[in-house]
Amino acid sequence: xxxxxxxxxxxxxxxxxxxxxxxxxxxxxxxxxxxxxxxxxxxxxxxxxxxxxxxxxxxxxxxxxxxxxxxxxxxxxxxxxxxxxxxxxxxxxxxxxxxxxxxxxxxxxxxxxxxxxxxxxxxxxxxxxxxxxxxxxxxxxxxxxxxxxxxxxxxxxxxxxxxxxxxxxxxxxxxxxxxxxxxxxxxxxxxxxxxxxxxxxxxxxxxxxxxxxxxxxxxxxxxxxxxxxxxxxxxxxxxxxxxxxxxxxxxxxxxxxxxxxxxxxxxx
Numbered sequence: 001x002x003x004x005x006x007x008x009x010x011x012x013x014x015x016x017x018x019x020x021x022x023x024x025x026x027x028x029x030x031x032x033x034x035x036x037x038x039x040x041x042x043x044x045x046x047x048x049x050x051x052x053x054x055x056x057x058x059x060x061x062x063x064x065x066x067x068x069x070x071x072x073x074x075x076x077x078x079x080x081x082x083x084x085x086x087x088x089x090x091x092x093x094x095x096x097x098x099x100x101x102x103x104x105x106x107x108x109x110x111x112x113x114x115x116x117x118x119x120x121x122x123x124x125x126x127x128x129x130x131x132x133x134x135x136x137x138x139x140x141x142x143x144x145x146x147x148x149x150x151x152x153x154x155x156x157x158x159x160x161x162x163x164x165x166x167x168x169x170x171x172x173x174x175x176x177x178x179x180x181x182x183x184x185x186x187x188x189x190x191x192x193x194x195x196x197x198x199x200x201x202x203x204x205x206x207x208x209x210x211x212x213x214x215x216x217x218x219x220x221x222x223x224x225x226x227x228x229x230x231x232x233x234x235x236x237x238x239x240x241x242x243x244x245x246x247x248x249x250x251x252x253x254x255x256x257x258x259x260x261x262x263x264x265x266x267x268x
Contacts, residue, residue: 007223011248015267026264033102034268042133046093049129049160053083060148079152087126092249096127100134103216104187114139118186120172120203121193125153131190132162140165143172173199176206186210192220197227204235211255222251236263
C-alpha cells in the first residue's frame with residue numbers, strides 16, 4: 001500500500017491534461033474520448049450489469065493463477081465482494097466503453113472485416129460488457145483461468161444479452177502459446193490478468209505478431225507493484241511501441257508508425 005501511495009504521488013507530480021499535449025493524435029483522443037462528459041445510453045446497461053452482481057450473495061471457489069489478491073485472504077469469495085473490490089470501477093468501465101467506441105468504430109461497409117478484441121482476464125465480465133457495448137459487431141475473445149468465475153461471467157453475459165463474446169477457460173500463457181497468433185489481428189487488447197512482470201512481458205511478446213498500425217493495447221494495474229512498473233518501462237522502450245499513455249490505473253500502448261516516440265502521463 002505504501003508503494004502505491006508513493007507511486008500515485010509521483011504520478012500526480014508528472015501528470016498533465018490535454019492542454020500540455022502537443023501530439024494531435026493524443027490531443028484528439030483526450031478531448032473527444034477520455035474527457036467526453038456526455039451521458040450515453042450504454043452507461044445504464046453497465047450500471048445495471050454491476051448492480052446485478054453487487055446484489056449476488058452467492059459464493060464461489062476462486063482459482064488464482066496470477067499474483068494473488070491484496071484484498072481477499074480466502075479463495076472462497078462472495079460474488080458481490082468480487083464485483084466491488086476486484087472488478088473494473090464504474091468510471092473505468094465507462095471510459096473503456098468510450099475508448100472501444102472511439103477507436104474501434106463499426107465498419108461502414110458491411111463487407112469489411114469485423115473488429116476483433118482480446119481480453120485477458122474476464123473476471124465477472126464488468127470490463128467485458130464495456131468492450132462489447134463499445135462495438136456490438138466486434139468479435140470478442142475473453143480469457144479466464146478460474147472455471148467458477150468464468151461460469152458466473154457467462155451467466156451474467158447471457159442475462160444481459162451480450163452475444164458477441166466467446167469466453168475461453170484457460171491459463172493465459174498456454175492459450176497464447178497454443179494459438180497461431182501470426183494469422184490473428186486484434187484491434188484492441190485489454191490485459192487484466194496475472195499482475196506479474198514475467199507474465200506481462202510474456203503476453204506482450206507473444207501478442208506482438210497480431211499488431212497493426214491502428215492497434216491499441218491497454219494494460220491494467222501498471223503501478224500495482226515495483227515489478228509491474230518495471231514491466232511497463234520495458235514495454236515503453238520496445239522499438240515497435242511509439243506512443244504510450246499512463247493514466248496510473250492503465251497503460252495504453254499504440255504502434256502507430258507515423259507517430260514520433262512519445263510517452264504521456266495523463267490525469268483523467
